[in-house]
Amino acid sequence: DAKTTQPPSMDCAEGRAANLPCNHSTISGNEYVYWYRQIHSQGPQYIIHGLKNNETNEMASLIITEDRKSSTLILPHATLRDTAVYYCIVRVAYGGSQGNLIFGKGTKLSVKP
Amino acid sequence: DAGVIQSPRHEVTEMGQEVTLRCKPISGHNSLFWYRQTMMRGLELLIYFNNNVPIDDSGMPEDRFSAKMPNASFSTLKIQPSEPRDSAVYFCASITGTGVVAFFGQGTRLTVV
Numbered sequence: 001d002a003k004t005t006q007p008p009s010m011d012c013a014e015g016r017a018a019n020l021p022c023n024h025s026t027i028s029g030n031e032y033v034y035w036y037r038q039i040h041s042q043g044p045q046y047i048i049h050g051l052k053n054n055e056t057n058e059m060a061s062l063i064i065t066e067d068r069k070s071s072t073l074i075l076p077h078a079t080l081r082d083t084a085v086y087y088c089i090v091r092v093a094y095g096g097s098q099g100n101l102i103f104g105k106g107t108k109l110s111v112k113p
Numbered sequence: 114d115a116g117v118i119q120s121p122r123h124e125v126t127e128m129g130q131e132v133t134l135r136c137k138p139i140s141g142h143n144s145l146f147w148y149r150q151t152m153m154r155g156l157e158l159l160i161y162f163n164n165n166v167p168i169d170d171s172g173m174p175e176d177r178f179s180a181k182m183p184n185a186s187f188s189t190l191k192i193q194p195s196e197p198r199d200s201a202v203y204f205c206a207s208i209t210g211t212g213v214v215a216f217f218g219q220g221t222r223l224t225v226v
Binding site for chain 1: 146155156158169202204206208213214215216219220
């Protein structure tokens with residue numbers, strides 16, 4: 001079972017920041033928080049990941065709370081092409097059985113003009 | 114690199130026939146995942162290989178499903194005999210030894226009639 005909880009859907013106005021929350025209250029100390037997204041019918045695409053520090057890349061920012069029980073993915077200036085299902089996943093970053101990449105139901109983000 | 118390559122992209126077969134889906138992971142990646150995606154059940158992990166060895170096949174629905182990874186550059190998922198309820202999009206993903214980022218193929222859309 002997925003170890004994360006996300007809202008099923010969210011709307012965002014084009015050009016505004018999209019803030020997608022994720023709860024992972026049972027996260028272990030060696031588990032990372034990963035975010036992927038899936039644009040209609042395509043394979044999931046990696047966005048960003050982090051352990052405990054906030055992270056930023058060209059796609060998004062990841063804010064992880066100090067207790068690591070929740071996080072927020074931020075798309076600073078959402079475009080129509082960001083409409084997708086966003087998945088938050090917790091996973092250890094090495095092989096073995098703990099390395100399973102388990103997807104939950106995700107959040108369907110709709111960016112509106 | 115061409116990314117994770119799956120074939121065929123689309124497959125239509127009759128109930129009872131054998132179906133073989135193929136995946137070529139990214140060179141140098143030593144972990145491989147097979148997923149099945151349907152509207153009802155979302156993205157389900159079927160099996161996970163690490164260094165060509167199946168680590169966790171608990172997601173394989175039943176004995177009709179089998180997966181192999183004879184070498185680091187090739188994996189197959191076989192369904193024999195196929196049933197209409199197997200209709201889904203099947204994704205393959207590969208990941209580096211450090212386990213940071215998983216890259217997904219474009220999927221195989223299977224329709225069993």
